[in-house]
Amino acid sequence: MKQPTFFLSHGGGPWPWMDGDFRQAHAQLEASLQAVPASLPALPKAILMISAHWEAPAFTVMTSARPGMLYDYGGFPPHTYEVVYPAPGDPALAERVVGLIEAAGLPAARDATRGFDHGAFCTLAPMYPEAQVPVVQLSLRSGLDPAEHLALGRALAPLRDQGVLILGSGFSFHNLALMFNGRGQAPSVAFDAWLQTALPAAEGRAERLMAWERAPAARLAHAREEHLLPLMVAAGAAEGDAASCNYHQADYLGGLTASSFRFG
Template identity: 35%
Template structure:
């Protein structure tokens, strides 16, 4: 069975406790997709110059945020790891001449568990977390994702977890979406639907309001998009499954790539 790859916005950690249109969408998405054998997640909250791969047999739950209600710190997502998937990822990185670092004992950050506890609340599907490197070029990030494209044919779900418009210095309390955020998202959507890699790789120069949407201090939230796209390099199709906003411009979107 061949699964798609996904880009999933993880928004605010509070999504873990919220019941809204986006959380209900994620719950439904987990029910509608064929159940994967395992899940590999590139997370914005693991930004490292060394490609890193989790190797835990069972994962702890990182509460890598502060100032939230106490109930947030009580949440756990005790998903198992997968030695076989970790080994296969390592072999694929070796074949692509990509050095990588096995990491033991880190736990799953909230870029992973917040979305997975909505999609797969039983925490019974093995998970391998992978780092991103926001300092690499988009073409390099895409190429790293492409190294894992064959995993999709083995019923492994590859996810990039981040946020296309994610500028915490500009969020407010408006229930209406800020026009600049919408314009940026729609420009990205146009390029994705046509798989215009050259345009997307130069998004920071060509997309409207790119500096507001993807500030220089926050590119790690945007780049999981390229890893997820790369994982569908053999089936270049993109479909937007969901789009909404919180706090005026925090983009909650989900893109599906490939079949």
């Protein structure tokens, strides 16, 4: 059955393996991720994960049958550098992804050694804690061109009819300089309000996303847009479908507004 696509705000560091206030700050996000599987038409045959934490000169596909782990964060407790998300890879799906990218005239590459980064495993662990669904990770392309990432999504769209769940993992607000000092509250509210109006209707959405830098507080919300580009892929893969907000929080980490969206 045809799967929807998602743009997911993935939270901070290894939060699913934390306790106390930091874990509690992610309670709403965790509940929204836990709710995703029941909202799908069927158990995905595989997941294609586009994470904000992987950029490469070409769109690069993880090809390992048994991906490892990449602990791409710092300053967290020692046990968070030992967590494992043991989902299998899917080399056959990886080859289909490479073929679709190349057929669209976009550059593609393979990586047999890359492990899951926290943009991937911190969203997947609440969704599928048993890690039973195969996962293939796909990079962003250096240069972070919105048009290229929308085109990537369009190229990947046929996978939805093959039971593949396409997940873009980033964050609706990502400016570390403003995140923890209260200065991010107003720009996160302003940019989130734009997302809430720009995304639901399919008509004209690609054009609105192409012009995202003209949105209110755009460059304050995303000083660098790597955490927004997974949204372009999810939207491109569901270009004709309406979108809805499946997670919205106005007090993330003490005052930031954050959201996730489902397409289709």
